Amino acid sequence: MTIKDTYDVVVIGAGPGGLAAAISARQNGAADVLIIERDLEPGGILLQCIHNGFGLEVFKQDLPGPSYAQKFIDEALSSGVDLLLDTMVLDITPDRKIFTASRKLGIKEIKAKALVLAMGCRERTRAQVRLPGTRPAGVYTAGTAQRWVNVEGYMPGKRFVILGSGDIGMIMARRLTFEGAKVERVLEVMPFLTGLTRNYVQCLLDYDIELQLQHTVKRIIGNKRVEAIEAVAVDEKWEPIPGSEEIIPCDTLLLSVGLIPENELSRKAGVALDPLTAGPFVDDRFETNVPGVFAAGNVVHVYDLVDWVTQAGLASGKAAALYAVTQEHKTQKKIPIRSGENVHHVVPQHICAESLKDADIKLQLRVKQPVEDPVWVEVRKGANLVARRAERYARPGEMITVTLPVKAYDEVQSADDLTVAIVKR
Ligand SMILES: Cc1cc2nc3c(=O)[nH]c(=O)nc-3n(C[C@H](O)[C@H](O)[C@H](O)COP(=O)(O)OP(=O)(O)OC[C@H]3O[C@@H](n4cnc5c(N)ncnc54)[C@H](O)[C@@H]3O)c2cc1C
DSSP, X not given: OOOOSEEEEEEEOOSHHHHHHHHHHXXXXXXXXXXXXXXXXXXXXXXXXOSSOBOTTTTSSOBOHHHXXXXXXXXXXXTTOEEEOSEEEEEEOTTOEEEEEETTTEEEEEEEEEEEEOOOEEEOOHHHHTOOBOOOBOEEEHHHHHHIIIIIOOOOOSEEEEEOOOHHHHHHHHHHHHTTOEEEEEEESSSSOSSOHHHIIIIIGGGTOOEEETEEEEEEEOSSBOOEEEEEEBOTTOOBOTTOOEEEEOSEEEEOOOEEEOOXXXXXXXXXXXXXXXXXXOOTTOBOSSTTEEEOGGGTSOOSOHHHHHHHHHHHHHHHHHXXXXXXXXXXXXXXXXXXXXXXXXXXXXXXXXXXXXXXXXXXXXXXXXXXXXXXXXXEETTEEEEEEEESOBOTTSOEEEEEOGGGHHHHHTOSOEEEEEEEO
16 A cells, blocks of 8 residues: 555544544545554554443444444445554644654655544553552553453453542453452542443442442552552542541552543644643534644543444544535634533534534533432523433433534524533423
8 A cells, every 4th residue: 555645634543533534534525535543453442442332322232342443444444545554643733744653654744635633542640640659560550451451461460459430440340350350449539430330330339349439549558569558538629538548458559540632743733622621622523723623532522432432533534524625614603612500511612503504413511510310401592492401310420412403503503602501300
């Protein structure tokens, strides 16, 4: 395969977001599409997610991560997408020049008529949550342990404590138990679960692994290797409660304390980032503030289900293809979407009212605090109700989607902004 100097659409990252964007760009008229991936194989982080639970929305099937990814890899290749693997994107410019480095091609410059950012996210580390104590071996992120166990065939330890009730940590608690390890405890500083309830039930409850809310690690103990951690209960301000300390012997501490969208490249291209999501501000077509630069998947905000990542990829690839073919930036009126009562963030952060003429627009959000009673998720223009959805509960670990229907066009196109809020039913 010869890599050209110019492509209609270039996608950075061959995870589920990037693969879907590339397929959709081809389906929507892009003559040539290239995915650039730093790894040796396409598929992104799904290659190490060998548990099931993927594809329930998109395929109505319960697939392991690699099987879900393979369906899109096959489709991308058969639809004529070029795939440049083992190649790191080092820099991008606002006019969509892409600078790559690889053993095969050295340093290469590629020009994109439209660019899709799909670099995924990375895990928060020990340094970012400032864990005190010595610095022995045996402190890893849950994703590192996932790669070792599922791909490399190593066990990182025998006796574990997991800090954080994020999904990767809970999934690894079960996985390590399958491999004969003892998971002593999962500690969570918040008063609620931060991952999906289904993972709590299937990965912790089913295996009698204890979750302690409002607890954290006060100190890591051990010189060469972790020997124990000191756990402590915290109050609502995360202050340790004196007298609640407990030493838990273990040889490994796994961290599942959040994911951060990978946006170093985005910044270089002048893409504005939302401090609430750490991802780009996007509109309903997933276009960023830089014309012709789109974004899809966990680079935008951390999704709970890969199926939504795929849907975002399909939407951004379609918009990128249209931009590439017409080279036209539609300067439509954009309506900001504000976060109201108990809403942490909403994506997209603004919408083009004109898009509502053709199709519904989905708004996705996360709440700040759990509400265990039935709620309305409401979208309002001032005091006027524009759309709403009933939910049995609202939890921070589970994304909520509320749809603006085509019939709301008249109301929406005259709005200065819209606000999304959680209201008790
Ligand atoms: C460690 C980890 C484990 C996870 N486990 C689960 C799980 O078990 N279940 C679940 O539902 N979700 C899991 N997730 C969430 C998962 O990331 C998403 O569901 C989904 O994979 C996101 O797709 P994506 O395409 O946005 O990103 P990714 O799948 O992360 O793909 C991004 C791709 O971009 C590439 N890339 C990044 N920067 C560059 C660059 N500069 N140059 C070239 N290529 C680049 C990366 O190598 C990667 O292949 C996990 C996330 C992480 C970080």
